[in-house]
Amino acid sequence: MNKFKLFFVIIALLIQNCRNISPCKPTEGLDFDSDSAYSYIAEQLSFGPRVPNTPAHDSCAIYLKNKLKSYKANVYFQKADVKKYDSTTMHIVNIIGEFYPEKQRRIVLYSHWDSRFYADGELDSANRNHPIPGANDGASGISILLEIARQITKKEPNVGVDIIFFDAEDQGQPLSENNFDEKSWSLGAQYWAMHPHKKNYQAFLGINIDLVGANHAMFCREDNSRYFDNFTVKRLWEFAKKLGYADYFYDNLTRPIINDHVFINEIAGIKSILIVDNRPGHFIPYFKEWHTSKDNLNVIDKNTLNAVGNVLMQYIYCLE
Ligand code: ZN
Numbered sequence: 001m002n003k004f005k006l007f008f009v010i011i012a013l014l015i016q017n018c019r020n021i022s023p024c025k026p027t028e029g030l031d032f033d034s035d036s037a038y039s040y041i042a043e044q045l046s047f048g049p050r051v052p053n054t055p056a057h058d059s060c061a062i063y064l065k066n067k068l069k070s071y072k073a074n075v076y077f078q079k080a081d082v083k084k085y086d087s088t089t090m091h092i093v094n095i096i097g098e099f100y101p102e103k104q105r106r107i108v109l110y111s112h113w114d115s116r117f118y119a120d121g122e123l124d125s126a127n128r129n130h131p132i133p134g135a136n137d138g139a140s141g142i143s144i145l146l147e148i149a150r151q152i153t154k155k156e157p158n159v160g161v162d163i164i165f166f167d168a169e170d171q172g173q174p175l176s177e178n179n180f181d182e183k184s185w186s187l188g189a190q191y192w193a194m195h196p197h198k199k200n201y202q203a204f205l206g207i208n209i210d211l212v213g214a215n216h217a218m219f220c221r222e223d224n225s226r227y228f229d230n231f232t233v234k235r236l237w238e239f240a241k242k243l244g245y246a247d248y249f250y251d252n253l254t255r256p257i258i259n260d261h262v263f264i265n266e267i268a269g270i271k272s273i274l275i276v277d278n279r280p281g282h283f284i285p286y287f288k289e290w291h292t293s294k295d296n297l298n299v300i301d302k303n304t305l306n307a308v309g310n311v312l313m314q315y316i317y318c319l320e
Contacts, residue, residue, distance in 0.1 A: 024239040024318035029155065032147060032313050034306035040067075040143035041135055041213065041300055044113075049131035050138065051117045052090035052168055061093045064113060064142070064165055071149040073097030073163070076197040085173040085184035092167035094188045096197045099152050103160030107319060108203040108270060109148065109312070110260060111141025111210055112169030112188065120174045121284065121291030133296045136277075136287060138170065140213030140300065144309045151313060159319045162203065166192065166260050169210075182258045189260035193267035205232060205319070206272030208261035212308040214287040215301040217277040219249045219308070223256035225273035228265045232273050239318065240311045248307040254278045254285070275308060 043063065048056035061077075068075045076096040081089050095113070115134025122128045145163050152161055172185030183190070211217070219240075225233050240249035261272040277287055289295045 022235075023242070024235065024315065026243060026314055027317040030310070030313050030317060031151060031154075032306065032309040034302040034309060036150065037143040037147040037305045037309055038300065038302050040146045041139040042297060044139040044142060045133055045135055045297065049117075049134060050113060050115045051131045052092050052114060052171065053088075057114070060113070061095065064095050064146075067146055068095065068097035068149055068163070071097070072153045073099055073149060074101055078192065078195070078197055080188075080191045080195070082168060082187040082191055084171055084187075085181060090168055090171065090187070092188050092191070094167055094192050094197075095165040097149055097163040098160075099149070099162070100156065100160040105158075106160035106162060106203045107316060108162045108164060108206045108264075109145055109316075110164040110166055110189070110206065110208050110264070111145055112138055112167070112186075112260060113142045113165040114138060114167050114170055114188070116170040116291055118174065119292050120176070121289070122293070127293070130293065132291055132293060134170075135296050136211050136214045136299050137290060137295050140211065140305065141209040144209060144212055144305060144312065147309055148313055148316070152316070155317075157317050157319070159316070161316060164192065169260055185258055186260045186263050190263045190267060193263050196268065203270050205229070206261065206264050206270045207312065207315075208259055208264070208272055208274045209276070209308060209312065210259055210274065211277040211286055211290070212275065213300045213305050214277055214289075215299060215304065217248060217287070217301075217304045217307075218279045219275055220252040220254040220278050220280060221250075222254055222274050222276060222278055224262055224265075226253060227256070228261070229271045229273050232271070236273070236275075236311065236315055239315060240307075243311060243314060245307045245311055248304065249311070252280050254280050275312070
């Protein structure tokens, strides 16, 4: 290697190193409101379980669309028909809110808004054959994104923001069945990844949130996120601790999880991570009411909504 080349290699390494260690600094004047987020969970639950092909599902979709519109987003209401693993056709809708459309450099925040048709988390199999309320599993992620939508119009971030509520994340094949097919999950995200709301849509980063409202939540680093974008995982978790949320964001690395982020990475090619309540060493690795009739408002803790909402909102304003 000649001296000239060596010089450029050193500069490249320095740039790489700077990228790896540039920590986020808190932004003044951000005002995430967990009371507001909590009320959005209650409003979603008031429709009943949001299972595709039901009136509750369709009414909640209209509610979510109108909420985003009320926060001045350009809203896309992406309807599609997809096949459930048992071959029934599901009429689904992805709801997209676009903020600051003039900005080229964009981040996409997403969560699923449907709730599971089947309570496979019930210990007694006789209690499984009904849909779940989905306060934490579904409504909590949407509630945080709605509150961010409400706040983001008040203070302009450096990057453009798209918020997507994906349908049919949670209508997949039960894990206990033979020939388990992970592609039976996240059907809304898979559809959008193949048919984005805008031609040639691009975002430099995606953040997926799910199960973000339960009492005593633990947000461990998830292995698929580490694989796809460990830089963001490290940076966001470090920032969360700096913001005072070390009791929620843990450095433990837990097993890979199939959620919308996997398909957004693999099909859409948008580097994405997942923030999920994912507890190591538990028989059920999520909160204990996961996929049961008890996933209702009683499991929700405003302190958890506050932790995730603040970290996510601060992270958006740290991006350039
Ligand atoms: Zn679920």
